[in-house]
Amino acid sequence: MTAFSTRHAITILGAGHIGFAMALLLQQAGDYDILVADRDPARLAEVAALGVATRLVGDDTSLQAAIDGRFAVLNALPFHRAVPVATLCASAGVHYFDLTEDVASTQAIRALAANARSVLMPQCGLAPGFIGIVGNDLARRFDTLHTLRMRVGALPRYPQGALRYNLTWSTEGLINEYCNPCEAIVDGVRTTVPALEGLETFALDGVEYEAFNTSGGLGTLTETLAGKARQVDYQSIRYPGHNAILKLLLNDLRLRDRRDLLKDILESAIPTTDQDVIVIFATAAGQRGGRLVQESYSARIVGTELAGHRLSAIQLTTAAGICTALDLVAQGRLPQRGFVGQEAVRLADFLANRFGVAYAGEGTQALEKIA
Template structure:
């Protein structure tokens, strides 16, 4: 991936952007709707009276959902950008302004971001750093939905202090990180943290208890890769599909087991206060047994292509879906044993259209942060770490109105 050429050239580009909007050789037909009177770009947050210009790069499930959420408020000028006509047609059918862009081409990203305030990367992980670098060079805020890799971190360290650089937004990473950070603050150092998160069909319809909710390659990767953890205060890896537990929440029974979840950001945040940390994926009971049969008994662990084909052709589309999260922090408080538990099941309201719970919750988390940024309520360390924004503030945001958040 592209790396930062030099800190001096980066700073020069950022300071130029701060003083004025860069002269554009691109006419207003570059995709933006005409500005409303008085609409301007600011070095920090955009004044409440202005319309913040947001480019969502990647019009897949989450990107499209986020673009639609922001556009519906009337507070944002939104462009949904993608490299496929299918995605752009879907965006335009929803009344969104669509632009073709290849996120692997820096020159196309530069043109797209020339008049933006915020770049959102809703793209595959391999392209996130390219969008981040384009945001840095354009002098705009940046937000994405995945754990920051080495290249993305390097770019974030060079961005202007007044600019937001928010990686790992969504559900996990994202909302669950904020919950975990909150819970460990309530206990004394040396506590244990158990993160459990899952997106699954709202009702069980097959023996596997699963459907086509998310990217199958990502799912198989989580089931087969080593699991990052903290054990006895030290970074460690644990075998996937181990550590199975059963629990009930809201009268529904689940199982949870270790997977290669997104724990990088939260592990760094809570490491000084945590002795043990694990991440488990939530499923309906029996799912793990069937997956171990496919992976081990049938030998499909070494034939991921065949496993993906089998699941793709055999599983139903999981609509509607639900997101379940349970975070447990166990330790001591004022010298006494204590346990703090946060348990929620998130489902869309009937009026939420055809977006699923996972896409809606991921987009709502990002949209809530964007609202805070626009209203100048996102400052200091929170401009660099979404987990520092209280989860209660996020869930109380208007964009979560499309979701039922049940205890």
């Protein structure tokens, strides 16, 4: 158990699936005074049933009131709200954490952080987030790093249909990943590569997968490893056949130019599920001690039940990531002001954290003892 000398007052913005999971984890920990703010009364009612304080926010004035005087804000709102909320937090001197996969938003928040009195730490989820911590840990094991390849998938456990996919998180974020340029290091040079390209197939534990370029998963890792690696890339994992259908939709039918329509199509045709699994696979190769060696990291994470509430795998991993970042800042184990990238977090510290332990394959037992 981690106890603080004083209870930190924090605000969670957004009472959707991920915001609810964050509130549940932090409420069970018992070290934070939690306020959850949203514009949807029905969602707030579900959070209030946990015994957590809630507030209805509908404009910038009420949003500012939910931020002022808090120790930290955890932003679970859509990606386009990241920069406005981070701006308010920086002005108020409040620590800021979010889950955005949007590269432009992260760059804007980094610029905001130059003179900030508080921590601004975006991309604290699964990918970007945890996978960057894993990648940096693997990279540090080599005298000379040649390649670092990171693969993550949030997948249905029981896939159906031609796409073999279910919606498990933000549809807007998913479309961003499929459409926006993807950061990478190629032949030692930082660059961008097209989304949906670089298709590869592989098997883990007897299950066949495909993987292809998607945007945002690397966070700031290409900056950290610039000049230190020949090849660094990130790809999303899906079941075979997904990539070909996406190319039909986005390229042949040109739905990449009509993202609102694509969002409506996906949300009306693809069911959501909480019967999901997170697949993580990262591998690095390079020189160590005069020899060419390879190191790998893999994990398979399913959902769990906590305090009578079922958390899907994507809820669990995403919420655990941002709650771990909050914990480490509150403990003074990360910088206390300015921009903080995921690479500042040691993998061992993350996995030893009361929230981060969910990634170590000990989810249910560890989290049940969270308080």
